[in-house]
Amino acid sequence: MTMTINKLEIENVKRIKAVKIEPSAKGLTIIGGNNNQGKTSVLDSIAWALGGNKYKPSKAMREGSQVPPTLKITMSNGLIVERKGKNASLKVIDPNGQKGGQQLLDSFVEELAINLPKFLESSPKDKANTLLQIIGVGDQLAELELKEKELYNQRHAIGVIADQKEKFAKEQVYYPEAPKEMVSISELIQQQQDILAKNGENARKRQNVDIIKQNYEFKQAEVNDFKMKLKQAEEQLAQLANDLEVAQKDAMDLHDESTAEIEKNIAEIDDINRKVRANLDKEKAEDDAKLQREQYNALTTDINKVRQEKTDLLTNADLPLAGLTVEDGQLLYLGQAWDNMSGSQQLQVATAIIRKLKPDCGFVLIDKLEQMDNQTLETFGAWLEQEGLQAIATRVSTGDECSIIIEDGYSVENENHQAKPAPATAPSWQGGF
Numbered sequence: 161m162t163m164t165i166n167k168l169e170i171e172n173v174k175r176i177k178a179v180k181i182e183p184s185a186k187g188l189t190i191i192g193g194n195n196n197q198g199k200t201s202v203l204d205s206i207a208w209a210l211g212g213n214k215y216k217p218s219k220a221m222r223e224g225s226q227v228p229p230t231l232k233i234t235m236s237n238g239l240i241v242e243r244k245g246k247n248a249s250l251k252v253i254d255p256n257g258q259k260g261g262q263q264l265l266d267s268f269v270e271e272l273a274i275n276l277p278k279f280l281e282s283s284p285k286d287k288a289n290t291l292l293q294i295i296g297v298g299d300q301l302a303e304l305e306l307k308e309k310e311l312y313n314q315r316h317a318i319g320v321i322a323d324q325k326e327k328f329a330k331e332q333v334y335y336p337e338a339p340k341e342m343v344s345i346s347e348l349i350q351q352q353q354d355i356l357a358k359n360g361e362n363a364r365k366r367q368n369v370d371i372i373k374q375n376y377e378f379k380q381a382e383v384n385d386f387k388m389k390l391k392q393a394e395e396q397l398a399q400l401a402n403d404l405e406v407a408q409k410d411a412m413d414l415h416d417e418s419t420a421e422i423e424k425n426i427a428e429i430d431d432i433n434r435k436v437r438a439n440l441d442k443e444k445a446e447d448d449a450k451l452q453r454e455q456y457n458a459l460t461t462d463i464n465k466v467r468q469e470k471t472d473l474l475t476n477a478d479l480p481l482a483g484l485t486v487e488d489g490q491l492l493y494l495g496q497a498w499d500n501m502s503g504s505q506q507l508q509v510a511t512a513i514i515r516k517l518k519p520d521c522g523f524v525l526i527d528k529l530e531q532m533d534n535q536t537l538e539t540f541g542a543w544l545e546q547e548g549l550q551a552i553a554t555r556v557s558t559g560d561e562c563s564i565i566i567e568d569g570y571s572v573e574n575e576n577h578q579a580k581p582a583p584a585t586a587p588s589w590q591g592g593f
């Protein structure tokens with residue numbers, strides 16, 4: 161059940177002599193007045209009454225008063241909270257007439273609602289954590305942030321190696337004229353042996369020429385010796401002459417092939433193979449570098465995915481105010497960090513967050529509302545109404561926007577104040593500031 165304040169009756173607390181206020185059930189109730197009249201003393205009194213003795217002012221009793229402070233707050237459900245007597249002891253009576261204590265008050269009073277400065281002064285990280293706690297994604301976001309950091313570190317390490325490998329590959333020598341594969345020496349030896357075999361055959365043919373020639377000479381002698389066999393011998397001679405001519409012709413076309421080229425190649429083979437090895441090394445280095453770069457790129461994809469998950473997590477969360485988000489552990493409103501928000505924006509953001517912290521707490525105390533101009537006040541008031549939130553605020557002013565004026569410790573109803581009707585359409589803060 162959402163609790164708001166129906167009535168306040170305070171006497172002799174700090175600057176207050178006697179104050180009685182019935183705040184609007186929802187929206188803005190502005191306590192106006194000049195400086196030093198007792199406005200903040202009203203908020204301090206509420207904090208003490210509802211928040212317990214840790215909020216007791218150091219000089220709680222008004223100077224010059226003959227009677228101790230009395231405070232009485234009536235809540236929307238009929239609960240009555242009183243402090244009175246010499247020790248300002250607490251008395252809580254619930255709607256059924258049963259007695260209660262601070263514990264009952266703590267069950268519906270949000271600490272930051274009665275102590276807004278505590279939120280305003282908290283660190284940027286604490287503010288963001290408060291918001292994450294409300295929207296219930298703190299753990300998931302922390303997990304994603306951890307994951308993102310791990311992937312980032314991993315990618316960085318791989319990136320350094322990729323750079324080194326690329327540099328190494330670039331520095332390797334390359335011989336564009338060298339063959340793709342190592343040259344084989346056995347093939348060249350085979351070629352050499354074939355040629356030597358052919359040359360042997362040639363030598364044999366040359367020997368044959370010599371034998372025929374010897375026969376011819378022998379037969380010529382026989383012709384001389386045996387005239388009777390002259391004709392036969394002449395025929396043989398003619399035949400041999402013919403043979404000789406053929407053999408000689410054959411021998412004329414013969415020429416020996418040189419092995420000089422192969423010998424040169426054999427001599428060069430070491431140099432060629434050195435170049436081939438160098439080229440293979442370079443290709444390997446390039447492949448290595450490429451693989452490393454591919455791993456780096458894959459990690460970039462992973463990091464972007466985690467970042468998108470983070471964005472989605474917050475985009476889909478039920479945020480207390482349009483335009484409010486968390487980025488890198490910082491609260492952002494309309495893209496601005498806390499120290500870049502205007503004073504009035506800070507108040508609005510704080511109120512919106514505190515509103516969600518304890519749903520049963522239907523009120524919030526805001527001191528020094530003078531930093532809002534009239535237009536902003538109106539938009540803020542309309543938003544509070546739409547949220548069903550009661551805000552009790554002080555403002556150095558005696559203008560029509562104040563429903564109560566505090567003067568010398570006394571509350572005076574402002575006759576010129578008119579409760580503004582709620583606007584027909586829901587106010588949009590995003591455009592308003």
Ligand SMILES: Nc1ncnc2c1ncn2[C@@H]1O[C@H](COP(=O)(O)OP(=O)(O)OP(=O)(O)O)[C@@H](O)[C@H]1O
Nearest residue numbers: 174175194195196197198199200201219221222223
């Ligand atoms: N116990 C006390 N008895 C009497 N006066 C006190 C006591 N405690 C504080 N004061 C005085 O009350 C004044 C401040 O009161 P309070 O803060 O409520 O004023 P205010 O209306 O909020 O002023 P401002 O507009 O400057 O914020 C100071 O002058 C302070 O000295």
Ligand SMILES: [Mg+2]
Nearest residue numbers: 199200201554
């Ligand atoms: Mg003040």
